[in-house]
Each structure stands twice: as structure tokens, then as C-alpha cells.
Amino acid sequence: MDTGTVNTREQGEQVDRQSRILEAALELLSRHGISGVSMRAVAREAGVALGLVNYYYEDKSSLIRAALHSVDKHDLALVAQDPGLSPEEQLRNALRRVAGPELLTTRYLSLRLHLWALARADEDFALINAAAFDRYLDGLAALIGNARPELSAKECRERAADIVVVQNGMWLTALLGVDKESIRRSIARTEEIAFAA
Amino acid sequence: MDTGTVNTREQGEQVDRQSRILEAALELLSRHGISGVSMRAVAREAGVALGLVNYYYEDKSSLIRAALHSVDKHDLALVAQDPGLSPEEQLRNALRRVAGPELLTTRYLSLRLHLWALARADEDFALINAAAFDRYLDGLAALIGNARPELSAKECRERAADIVVVQNGMWLTALLGVDKESIRRSIARTEEIAFAA
DNA sequence: GTGCAAGTTGAACGAGTGTTCAATAGGAAA
DNA sequence: TTTCCTATTGAACACTCGTTCAACTTGCAC
Structure with a gap:
């Protein structure tokens, strides 16, 4: 592949089929859970023949693993540092982002939930997930450390852990349809934890 | 069935087969997720022939529904009132119970997670789950109301919602192996919310 | 043009799925 | 004993699953 040349059939949304297959898997996983993700269903959703799914992803578990990595990458971006802002603003933005419209x-929430459930059932996925969780915790602790330089690394990590508990709760509870006001108050709670004196 | 007579084969743990089938389904669901719960696997785990599973549960979804109800009943018991204790103790006990060893x-946590994921994939399960969630919220709000009679029903409900966010977060994060100290601090946080002036 | 490699297709295979059902066992009632 | 209903079994059915593979198309290098 990537010989540097341009695909001739690149009209409209017909980008490369591999991404469309991955996108289809994410969509099905989010909507119907793992039991809705069959190779045939993925192929259908992506508008592609069955064989092509196994061409780009040798296994079904390779496909799911790719989906997991894709979501993990997205999660990690939430706590990435943004040099254009003050440390306090970076932290506050990161905390508010988790309740943002995106x-x-x-x-997204449903996808996350299904991936967590998947990680409970499969040890390989559990390891990937745990590593991503650790990196998220590190990222959040770093943001806290920048905004509150007087805190020790251990204290930052503790606050990050406490915040993640509330954030995970918000994600999960949002799926059950808890009211928006409770989400707003929970966001405020994460900020209290982060900025506490 | 229940003719009032005693089963002759009631030696040891050989209680009625229907409960053993349900128990097997719960065990498999917790360990391997929904894709690990096949009628055959349930029969094997329960030490029972395949046909018997469909004899007691006409459908696979009836079986899963029974599992859901069983867990929901268990959850609701967490916020049941206990006339032997003062309202404050009842509330405190309920809040601490969610981090208890049982x-x-x-x-249990894995089971809960898989059931949540299942509810996202199947609308019937989602309705059952949402109803159980509401009852749990009501129970918790009632405990708060008893302990803090000066609060309005609306305020109780709000506090209950905020507490549930943190509790759900604890449950979920505990599965990812967050340290026990963070759980302890989160419990304290739920108590702060409940008893705040 | 010919050659070649990557991309793409769908049929085929064996394994596993949920469900049905005729057959059997067991114990209480007659 | 015979009768009858419930409990229990496992074979059988039609179906879906993940995976493999031979065939075909496409586009670039020569």
C-alpha cells in the first residue's frame, strides 16, 4: 500500500476501506454490544465484502483490539497538555471536557461501556485497558501538578484517582439517564477535588 | 411444582434445579460476559441437561431477564430501611455497604457491568434496568430524608443522584483496580454529600 | 502491451448457536 | 398395579459464526 500515489476512486467519503471497517465495528459495538459485532455485520455496515474484513484484520480479536486502541487514544487526548493556556485553564478545561457535548x-459512552465489559471477559483486552487507564491517570495527575506546583507527585496522583472515580460515575450514570443538573454538580465536585487547598 | 411436599432428592446442595440454572447463568455472565452465556454452557455449569434450561426458561432472554431481576433485587436491598437503627445509622450503613466485602x-461488580452493557444493547433490559435504578434512587432518597428531616423531597432526591454518581464510579473504577485508599476517600465523599448542612 | 502485487469478492467449511421434541424416569394418586 | 403429570434427557433442526481460499479486478512498473 502507501506508495505515495493517490487513490483513483477517492470520490467523496470513499476513503480507505480499512478505516471504514474499523468505523463500522465501532458503530456496531456501540449500538449492539459485542454480540452485535460479527464479521458479516461489520462488512455489511462498511459496505464491503466479508473477506475484506479478514484481509485487513487477520482476526476478529485484532479488529476489536484496534477498536479498543482507537478509543483509548481518544481518551488520552482529553488530558493532553495545551501549551497555549495557563496550567489552571488546562486543568479546568480537561475536567469540563468530560461533560462536553462530544x-x-x-x-461514545455506550462504546466505552461495552469495551469495559469486554475487558472483563478477555484478559488481553483487560491489560490494554488497564495500561490506557494508567496513562489517563498520569496525564490528569500531570495537569494537576502543573496547576498546583506545591503538591507532591503522590498527592497529585491521589487527587487524580479521586477525580476519575467521579468521572467514571458520571459516564456510567449518564447512560442511565440521570438528570443534567446532577452531572453539572459532579463536574463541580471534580473541580473542588482538583483545586482544593 | 410446589405441591407443598418435600423433594426426596434433597441431599446436600442439590436444591431445586431451577435456582442452580439461574446461579450458573449469573456465574458465567460475571466471568465471561454475555458471549460466554450459551444455553449449553449454562447447562454444563449447572450440571444439568441442555433441555432442562429451556424447560424452566422458555427463552434465552427469559433466563437473562431472570438474572437481571435477581441482581436488581439484591441492589435494592442495599437501601432498605432497618427499623432497629437510628435514621443516621441506617443512612451511614447503606453508604458504607457499597464498599463492603460482599x-x-x-x-458482583463484573456481573453488574455486564448487565449494564446488556441493557445498552437490548431495549427490554434497558427498561428493567432503568426502573430498578429509579427504585434504588428512591430508596436512597428516603434514607436521606429520614436522617435529615429538614430537607425537602427534591433536595433528598438531588443528593441521592449525586451520591449514586460517586457510587457508580467506585464500582466501575474498582474493577480497573484503583487503590483501596481512593475507594475509602470516595465513601467519605458520599457521606459528606449525604450529611452536608 | 505483459507482469506483478495489492485489493476485493463470495462460496465453502467446520464449529457452535437457540430451540424443539419424542422418549424416559419418578413419584403421588387411584 | 395402573394412571397421570411433572421433571429430565439428549438427539436433531435450521441457522449463524469466524476463518480460509481460489478466483477476479485494479492500477502501476516495466
Whole structure:
């Protein structure tokens, strides 16, 4: 592949089929859970023949693993540092982002939930997930450390852990349809934890 | 069935087969997720012939529904009132129970997670789950109301919602192996919310 | 043009799925 | 004993699953 040449059939949304297959898998996983993700269903959703799914992803578990990595990468970006802002603003933005409109969609939350459930059932996925969780915790602790330089690394990590508990609760509870006001108050609670004196 | 007569084969743990089938389904669901729960696997785990599973549960989804109800009943008991204690103690006990050794086991948490994921994939399960969630919220709000009679029903409900966010977060994060100290601090946080002036 | 490699297709295979059902066992009632 | 209903079994059915593979198309290098 990537010989540097341009695909001739690149009209409209017909980008490369591999991404469309991955996207289809994410969509099906979010909507119907793992039991809705069959190779045939993925092929159908992506508008592609069955064989092509196994061409780009040798296994079904390779496909799911790719989906997991894709979501993990997305999660990690939430706590990435942004040099254009003050440390306090970076932290506050990161904390508010988790209740932003891009995150608090059914599609994303449902996807996250199904991936967590998957990680409980498969040890390989569990390891990937745990590593991503650790990196997220590190990222959040770093943001806290920048905004509150007087805190020790251990204290930052503790606050990050406490915040993640509330954030995970928000994600999960949002799926059950808890009212928006409770989400707002929970966001405020994460800020209290982060900025506490 | 229940003619009032005693089963002759009631030696040891050989109680009625229907409960053993349900128990097997719960065990498999907790360990391997929904894709590990096949009628055959349930029969094997329960030490029973395949046909018997469909004899007691006409459908696979009836079986899963029974599992859901069983867990929901268990959850609701967490916020049941206990006339032998003062309202404050009842509330405090309920809040601490969610981090108790019976609850914070991998088996229970994993089961809960898989049921949540299942509810996202199947609308019937979602309705059952949402109803159970509401009853749990009501129970918790009632405990708060008893302990803090000066609060309005609306305020109780709000506090209950905020507490549930943290509790759900604890459950979920406990599965990812967050340290026990963070769980302890989160419990304290739920108590702060409940008893705040 | 010919050659070649990557991309793409769908049929085929064996394994596993949920469900049905005729057959059997067991114990209480007659 | 015979009768009858419940409990229990496992074979059988039609179906879906993940995976493999031979065939075919496409586009670039020569």
C-alpha cells in the first residue's frame, strides 16, 4: 500500500476501506454490544465484502483490539497538555471536557461501556485497558501538578484517582439517564477535588 | 411444582434445579460476559441437561431477564430501611455497604457491568434496568430524608443522584483496580454529600 | 502491451448457536 | 398395579459464526 500515489476512486467519503471497517465495528459495538459485532455485520455496515474484513484484520480479536486502541487514544487526548493556556485553564478545561457535548453522547459512552465489559471477559483486552487507564491517570495527575506546583507527585496522583472515580460515575450514570443538573454538580465536585487547598 | 411436599432428592446442595440454572447463568455472565452465556454452557455449569434450561426458561432472554431481576433485587436491598437503627445509622450503613466485602467482589461488580452493557444493547433490559435504578434512587432518597428531616423531597432526591454518581464510579473504577485508599476517600465523599448542612 | 502485487469478492467449511421434541424416569394418586 | 403429570434427557433442526481460499479486478512498473 502507501506508495505515495493517490487513490483513483477517492470520490467523496470513499476513503480507505480499512478505516471504514474499523468505523463500522465501532458503530456496531456501540449500538449492539459485542454480540452485535460479527464479521458479516461489520462488512455489511462498511459496505464491503466479508473477506475484506479478514484481509485487513487477520482476526476478529485484532479488529476489536484496534477498536479498543482507537478509543483509548481518544481518551488520552482529553488530558493532553495545551501549551497555549495557563496550567489552571488546562486543568479546568480537561475536567469540563468530560461533560462536553462530544463526550456525553450515547454513542461514545455506550462504546466505552461495552469495551469495559469486554475487558472483563478477555484478559488481553483487560491489560490494554488497564495500561490506557494508567496513562489517563498520569496525564490528569500531570495537569494537576502543573496547576498546583506545591503538591507532591503522590498527592497529585491521589487527587487524580479521586477525580476519575467521579468521572467514571458520571459516564456510567449518564447512560442511565440521570438528570443534567446532577452531572453539572459532579463536574463541580471534580473541580473542588482538583483545586482544593 | 410446589405441591407443598418435600423433594426426596434433597441431599446436600442439590436444591431445586431451577435456582442452580439461574446461579450458573449469573456465574458465567460475571466471568465471561454475555458471549460466554450459551444455553449449553449454562447447562454444563449447572450440571444439568441442555433441555432442562429451556424447560424452566422458555427463552434465552427469559433466563437473562431472570438474572437481571435477581441482581436488581439484591441492589435494592442495599437501601432498605432497618427499623432497629437510628435514621443516621441506617443512612451511614447503606453508604458504607457499597464498599463492603460482599459488594466489592470482582464477581458482583463484573456481573453488574455486564448487565449494564446488556441493557445498552437490548431495549427490554434497558427498561428493567432503568426502573430498578429509579427504585434504588428512591430508596436512597428516603434514607436521606429520614436522617435529615429538614430537607425537602427534591433536595433528598438531588443528593441521592449525586451520591449514586460517586457510587457508580467506585464500582466501575474498582474493577480497573484503583487503590483501596481512593475507594475509602470516595465513601467519605458520599457521606459528606449525604450529611452536608 | 505483459507482469506483478495489492485489493476485493463470495462460496465453502467446520464449529457452535437457540430451540424443539419424542422418549424416559419418578413419584403421588387411584 | 395402573394412571397421570411433572421433571429430565439428549438427539436433531435450521441457522449463524469466524476463518480460509481460489478466483477476479485494479492500477502501476516495466
